[in-house]
Amino acid sequence: MDVERLLISKVIEESDLGPAAEIGITKEWFADPSSAQVWAMITEHKAKYGNVPSIGAVRKDYPTYKLLAAEEGLPYLVDQMRTHRHLVLQEAAVTDAANLIVRGQADRVSERLHQVLAELARSSAVSSDIDLSQTSEERLAHYAELAKLDGGLRGIPTGFPAIDRALQGSEPGQLITLVGPPKAGKSTSLLLMTKEANDSGYEPLLVGFEMSNREQYERLDSIRAKISHARLRSGTLTPKEQRQLERAIKVQASLPSFHMTQDASSVMTLTGLRAKIEKIDPDIVFVDGVYMMQDEEGEPSGSPQALTNITRGLKRMAQQIQKPIIISTQALESKMNGKKLRTDSVGYSSSFFQDSDALIGVENTDDPAIKRMIILGARNAATMETFYRWCWDPVEFIELEGNPFEGEGIDEDKAATYGW
Incomplete structure (x- = not known):
């Protein structure tokens, strides 16, 4: 499954960048250079005009980029993208660590692994939004505990x-x-x-x-x-x-x-x-x-x-x-x-x-x-x-x-x- 292309296609289809923006997806998350460029165009368009670009606007700038029909929902694709990002980071870190050992720089292996663990922690942030109109009982219980x-x-x-x-x-x-x-x-x-x-x-x-x-x-x-x-x-x-x-x-x-x-x-x-x-x-x-x-x-x-x-x-x-x-x-x-x-x-x-x-x-x-x-x-x-x-x-x-x-x-x- 080409999760990068599917996510881009779904964001454009639904004109909704919110779920992806909440977890901080940037162009650096994309291993495919063409997908990274399209994602950068989408986020820049959103920042400048306040909305996600249309399919026509994307095709105008990237006529050879192929969008896919995404049957899965946007939340699912965002979660898959996060998992994909973690796998890419882990694979890169293991490869770098192996190369450091081969070059006799084993003392830098721990530093490289710490870097990837920090990046994994940053990309694992979870939103904690609440709707106060739906939490009346919880808040009353909270104040009862304070009493x-x-x-x-x-x-x-x-x-x-x-x-x-x-x-x-x-x-x-x-x-x-x-x-x-x-x-x-x-x-x-x-x-x-x-x-x-x-x-x-x-x-x-x-x-x-x-x-x-x-x-x-x-x-x-x-x-x-x-x-x-x-x-x-x-x-x-x-x-x-x-x-x-x-x-x-x-x-x-x-x-x-x-x-x-x-x-x-x-x-x-x-x-x-x-x-x-x-x-x-x-x-x-x-x-x-x-x-x-x-x-x-x-x-x-x-x-x-x-x-x-x-x-x-x-x-x-x-x-x-x-x-x-x-x-x-x-x-x-x-x-x-x-x-x-x-x-x-x-x-x-x-x-x-x-x-x-x-x-x-x-x-x-x-x-x-x-x-x-x-x-x-x-x-x-x-x-x-x-x-x-x-x-x-x-x-x-x-x-x-x-x-x-x-x-x-x-x-x-x-x-x-x-x-x-």
Whole structure:
């Protein structure tokens, strides 16, 4: 069956480009060059004149192109075209991989296969249109479920009470970005969010590009046991602290699974991350240092376009897998208003703000013992700020009431005691 020619014939016959446009069929989907040219003509005609060209118009430009009688319906042919596209991509990838091996470039095989998996994911998007006039009962049932929350959170808690009250937790399909300048506490904030999700009965996946698994679990164990992080790392815990550590680790063992990965080679790309998520199937995903990921569309690493492709891909991924994805990235101090974060402080790309359901900032204050967290922007919440007492020795992460700097001086001597 010549699905390419049949699809073109049916689109022209029914003058309907909608079903094909919904799944993003472009001329690149067509293996036959003549069919690719005709498809380009159809889409350009639609864009310019608002309708699909007639048979006469197509034959005028392509007199030798043969249209076929298509008995099957347009939805069926669109599905067949998607399957056809997948087979073409897979065949090309396998051929390229074999050629790379023959040429002694086996190290590039994984990269080539990741590319095709990313393209397959993009071409598998499914429309989620609804007709509100037909969903009255479903919506009433949804609101009845919300009423059962009785003021509780809609999503997974972050562990930062003021943030949770504003955002109602992290919900499936959301992309939430945590941003801050270097050494402001982004990784610690992300770890605290991961711990809170686990303590609340969820299975998190923490992907770290900035710290090793050992560094992460040492911090987590220190927080959970409420013991000195410095003495834990140096092996100089007091007997009391050692007992606290042992109890904390036993508590961790009784909780749902807590997944960590530092395997950058397997999660450096969106496709690799998606594969890891599908293998582990966590309830929520955290990515520390997302700006270090690689773009699969060939843009230079760290460039604005590469980061835009990555954030768009992460948002699409969150929607497809219906899990919250929380990421961290750098802010540029040169774009901060003094020490204050702004929405345009995010490094290198505005897409972090545009694609995120919420952009949360974490920054230092004049008091090294206190951090400021702020919702810089959110789809369903107003901007707000909150302050936290922040210390590793002794461990203390506590939300403060109000703004501690209103009418108060700063104790500079605390710098010797408190760390970020």
